[in-house]
Amino acid sequence: MQISQLPYADPGVPDVRSGTRFLVWLGRMQLGGQVRSLLWGLLLQLSIAGLPVGVGLAVQAVVDRDGGGLALGCGVVAALGCGIAVGDTMLHRTAVTNWITAAARVQQLLARRTAELGSLLTRRVAAGEVVAVSTGDVEKIGWFVEAFSRFAAAVLTLLAVCVGLVVYEPALGVVVAVGVPALALAALPLLPRATRRADTQREKAGKATELASDTVAGLRVLRGIGGEELFLGRYRAASQEVRRAAVRSARMWALIAAVQVLLPGLLLIAVVAYGAGLVLDGRITVGALVTVYGAVALTHHPLRNVEEIAMAYAFSRPSARRAARVLALARVTGPAADAGDRKASGDLYDPLTGLIAPAGLLTAVVCGDPDAAGRLADRLGGHPAEPGDDHVSVRLGGVPLDELSLDAARTAVLVQDKEPVLLSGTLRELLDVPASGAVRPEDALSAAQCGDVLDALAQASVDGDGDPMRTRITERGRSLSGGQRQRLALARSLVTDPEVLVLDEPTSAVDSHTESRVAAGVRKLRAGATTVVLASSPLLLDLADRVVLVHEGRAVAHGTHRELLAGEPRYRAVVTRETDDEPAAVTAGTEALEGETA
Template structure:
């Protein structure tokens, strides 16, 4: 065992990550010196304790025989045994804890080194919550097994030594004890598989609860925006109760194992005492011999507890070691940094668009300034619910707005029920303006509030404003859970999940998710039960972006503000999304911040913002032909003068018409 002052290890080594068992074996071999020292001290401790019954038995017999010399020698022997017991126990504790700390440090160094090695790739290969769970709870369980194995080894040696000694000292009783000890040690084996399964279920449910809590904290801004705090709180309550029930279910089995480990040795002790008393009464063994055998059998309770400990340690450390090995086996993909993302787009048939911020815009879920109406009963998105349009003015609540949005500070106006596209030369300006339209970016400069149907958005009741306006951020976040959970958001009920998924062109996403179904879910073929990992890391950037768009479409607010909703998809998919967006949002006000000609061509009105003010409005083709600044932003051209009769790119126009 290395000195604790030498930690952390100068070189933690190269772990054998082919399986959990190989990782545990590798850890044992890496610190074999410490394990041998701990086993030796543990054996000394148990041997000293095991010798006490013999000393007591000799002392009792000396009293019976009235031998003062033997009684004095027995007293000296017990004093020596007491010193050896204290020394062995102290050193066992020191070496065992040292082994635990050494193994824990080694594992944490290995995990830290792997995290540094993978860098940003790690988040795309494994959930952040799993990395935290492995580096904390799992590492402790692995180290527990490493520590307990040495104590188990000393318990085995002590048990064998006592059994052999009893056979030699009192063969009649020794045979009974020697035959019973293996049965006692193996008595819990039939119960271990069930205990392990229950423990695995508990850990799985606990991991899901931790992942849900982590996602909820990470997406708190989103949840507050859509009014989903209570929804996710109820989900966490249900998950917590499942974890509690699983923990109680697991604890019952371990309690049964503990009962077996106490009851069976107790029965053996009763049998030995009864049989030994009969032998003593018949004169076959001396009274001192009976005391010695009784004390030796009582001692066996101690090492048998180590058998239960190693069984529990193995049960808990095995899945932990498997998860740690899986994490340590991860490798960075070949090629320069960033090519992994590009390959993910290519494999999904969605080459990454060369626009600024495209890689970042693939990562998450809309910021929504407030909740829409709660969904009604039934399948997600399929049941009617009470929306803003259903509020009765006679009941004293404000009537639903028609949805005209205007920003006096910039001159921007989005007519009610139309698809308005906003083009900004600066993406940062577009982001700030999108937040402002949702009432998310209060202006300290005293600029007037955004107007919703002529009324200041800031002056509206918060619930009304949240029901009316939803902002889909360019960096949306997908929370973990099933696809049904993802689309189970407060909504009007006008747009079903199926319609939203079709409008967002999620066919290939559904196909990819259907391949992840297992067990009963696979048999049912219900893709809504497919599990989406944390932040949608199992999907490509374009797939994540389209799922987030579908979620916003399901919410169906009166006013939907989209900030670059198609930045991570290819041109063909983008054209189809533009067509589907206009269809599913018919009669609703939609504001799209984009510079894509395919989306602009579908817009009812295009607004060009330059220098923080509206510079031009009109249709896409007209602005291309008449406005130099607009054409420079959309076509990324530096021409100062428009060509006579210039229109949109024919390829784009043909593609949009063909898609329609």
């Protein structure tokens, strides 16, 4: 795989059982690149390790006054120099390719999973963790995949050096063959502690990123309540914890690096001292001592790769574990999910709660618990809200949603989250979404009561004609109020014109007058289509064809708003916020509502 061929047509199905298995899967998926990097790494490392041979031949030739031997030694050094130049260049090229392609594969997998899960992703995983995985973690995972082939080349090179020295000069070669493996394994006792400290650092960094993300997202609210200093203090504290954890982690890696410098130096001293004695005894030549000395001195290069792979694994393993945790989240599908373009229509039925939304009607659902309402909205969209819910799928016209392909399921049922996100771009781009074509953007904007939003965008338009459709909306719509963002998101959902539209508190950020007009607009535009609204506003509930009360996870009552208000105490308690001390106030409020609607 080359960088020019990105993105992948199919990034594959990852092994997400653990972080280590995910790293192994990534390496296996890039086997060709790993082999190329290994071969170029062997050329580089063996060329470096072979330099002492040429130098030893040249030195011995000078001692023996042998011109031919000197020429041979210089020729060997020159050839090995060319091998180093070519190997280093090509190794860098293939290693960077492995790094980038591995990171791109992970990013593609994350992007696909994010698109598949939608808003459900941030319900199950903190937003800060998603950001950490898609940025810094991706780089660290790519680093390990890239470093592994160089590590394999270093191990093979060390093995070749030890075997070669034993064959070339057994007396000194045995010392090197025993000492080099000990050097490579010397840092192992320190790795568990270094890994734990690296894990702690990454965990604290993830929490700090999450805190920063949440603070930026809620900056407008924080300024309104004067909470900037409070959250700034919290972020300072979290940042200092990250700094301290990073320093503690760096100390361990500095100790490992010191060991990798100290022990080879001691081995080199031992080889020189022992070899000098052998030269004085006449058992080996000066050239042989120079060769062995040079070979031992240059083992620091492959040994650095051993240290690097240990560091890469320590930093990438928690990153891979987080990525695997995100990628393990999936839309549960039945055995018939890929059986062609299967479609469904009819009543929407949730077996878990017993909720029925008849086809063609506006059904309002009242839940006393807002979190329960959010989980129910997820279920109606085909996503199990709880780990044990995946065996009971919501049915549309008798067809389980998990037996539909993802495209078919999203065409059939669209869920608008309680806090929808607006992407940056023009208003025309915002409303340019996959749709049936039956609803015009102008009609959707009108139904969602976006007149004031259009006026504000027209004033901010860069065009002379003040076309609001060409005005750019800032990231996440932060230049708009909460109610304006909510209504634009509602208009976007209405444009898609799905078989079933599920709205979770679509008017929670608007005033009562606007809410009434929005409810009427949605009812008119969605006439004859199935619409489910999870809300507790009497103005919206009174316009619904059918109202269902979900209490403690079960649909316990249904009827019109007024019927339930008069005959169902649990419904009345949720809608009117009734308490035991306020029966008279509730009655007065009900009468006022009836008088207003009359």
